[in-house]
Amino acid sequence: MAIPRLRPLLLVAVLLLRAFASLPTQAAARGGLDPSPGIADRKHGSSSRSLLQDQPEITEEMVRGYMSNFELESAIQDFGRRCANISRTYSIGKSVNGSPLWAIEISDKPGQREAEPAFKFIGNVHGDEPVGREVLMQLAYWLCDNYLKDPLAALIVENTHLHILPSMNPDGFALRRRGNANNVDLNRDFPDQFFPNNDDIKHRQPETRAIMNWIKQEHFTASASLHGGALVANYPWDGSRDTRKQYYGCPDDKTFRYMASLYSQSHYNMSLSKEFEGGITNGALWYPIYGGMQDWNYIHGGCFELTLEISDVKWPKASELLVIWKQNKMSMLNLVASLVKTGVHGRIFAADTGRPIPGSLMVKGIDSKINASGSFGDYHRILAPGQSYEVVASMEGYRPKRTRVMLGREATNLDFILDPDGAVRRTKPLRNDCGCSCNDNSNTGKPFLLREAYLWLYLLALFFLLALYLLFRRRMALRLAAHRHPPPKRPVAV
Template sequence: MDLLLEDVAMQTILTSTETFLTKQPETRAIMNWIKQEHFTASASLHGGALVANYPWDGSRDKRKEYYGCPDDKAFRYMASVYSESHYNMSLSKEFRGGITNGALWYPIYGGMQDWNYIHGGCFELTLEISDVKWPKASELLLIWKQNKMSMLNLVASMVKTGVHGRIFAADSGHPIPGSLMVKGIDSKINASRTFGDYHRMLAPGESYEVVASMAGFTPKRTRIVLEREAVNLDFILDPDGAVGQTKPVRTDCDCRCDDGGKPFLIREAYIWLYLLVLFFLLALYILFRRRIASRLAPHRHPPKRPVAV
């Protein structure tokens, strides 16, 4: 973790092992889950206001002030997508554009929003979806209708913007769990161990220099221009000769490679597809034979005549 995020983390959330062990089992389970799954984004739904809140939720000196995180532009874009899709959130007189920085609104420390971003690379928003803190059951359907389009558009924006792809090792062709950084943005995300895939949120309409790296490999960088659509960007990292012979990278993907170093993932996917189709046809054949047999059964064994006693 870089120094800036580590410094903010120490100020905004409790992360020591002792503190982790004192938390409720449900809280510890969520913390482990976030670290393992590499979620792109998440949202926490609250009531009592009508606004989309984004990190940081607290500041270094614990004052009530605007305190933006390294991905402030991306978070403001995500919050605006939600607010502008809402029936009246963006018209708020209290919050300009219907969005707010958490530390500027009211600082909190130990919240899930900041923790997810720091430790999981997960971009979380806190969505205040109703001015009423405890709405009646009869009002829930209306609240859903007012927020439905915002939720759908927010999810769609995760897929339609940012940069995503996979990271491979050049010598083996295997996917590797490398890290992704963007120059000028002091945070990073990690690719998954299974497929080496990543998805990083970025605000559209700008140019970015993206860097992929991993211990034992030479980093690679490239510049992209991000418009309204997401950019698909794969990286193939060369082993770093300065560290001697590179040890095999353990991943959860046990895929073999051909002589050219290309993964057999696609070929194996076709094999499984063929087996699935074969199994489906076999099941249809067995079902057909049983139906034919059931139709012929009455003719082979005519019903017995009633016996008078």
């Protein structure tokens, strides 16, 4: 029988089909000493800002009209029921006194992992700055009511995962003071890059630990915390190495200035500030702090965070809350939408398996990197528009690839396929929507194979195997026919 001879050919065909099925598809982008909190103020008295000075006592009249912690929790649960199709509610942990830290996720696929950027808003970091918790609930309800009829709302819901934590410090709010139930300022409780603040996790506040664990669980691209007592968009660094009041920019200073300016210019009057040029400020220039949340986010989470002061008064009258919401509405929406509308987005794949890998992305001249997600290998790199950037994707065990992009006012989609170390294959350049090719750092012109080239290769191979298979079938059929009907014997001469 000749059938066993066909088994190797059929096995090759199956392997080719499996390899073809594992090919990647093009991803569409949617988008010294341990100083106490006042160390800088003691050394440089002029650096203290007004919101750290004596504040008027918070009276019952001031509190009236604000949601209590119980009412806020009820509002969050009510939102989850009313907008269940585009949201989910969950707790990231508990406060010192056991209050759940409730969060809302808004997306067309809430709770699911997608190759999309994620943004988080955090309110009420300081207990005596409750404006953020009210404004963030207004934002959630506005998105719920308008995502089917407003293009900007639809863009956010369909192309991002927005997480909202209305109150990080419910105990401080209930006590009407800045710190939490242990009287610790939560925006001084994070590990610090310049001083070994809070290195012992056992001494860190539960609210702080909850935020840090949250960032490890979710792959946030950017975020913002809402405060009161001034009107300005604050960006890293928040402190300086020598604790002096000075401009101390982070590696992504241009990008942070762009983000802060986007918020300020979209605001009703923030950009008109006489105290802060353009309505934005570098934190260390305003006044240095240590153990702040935004710097920790950027360093340890690759998350670009702003600290937004959205009200000149720390605890304004409840009658003013709607006005404050309207003044900040477009700023908040535009900041979240910028994750999709600008920057460089894409996925990183392994050339040998075709599968996504959690590589990292760096930009030449910027000493920071972001990591792609482990689920889809997707990355979302915020960059200031209107400039040319050399983007490098890398991962241990693979050769890095780099390309140059000219980033306009719209987002650029850019996928990378990394060859394993020692690979000798030559490929064609992968084209992307910016019209550039992604070559490795050897500058030899070794490129990628396009998906279409793989397709034709496998189709030709399958056609060849099919032809061989049919040929063997024909030969077998002829042999079987010969055995069943032997030719007549010649007559024997006698």
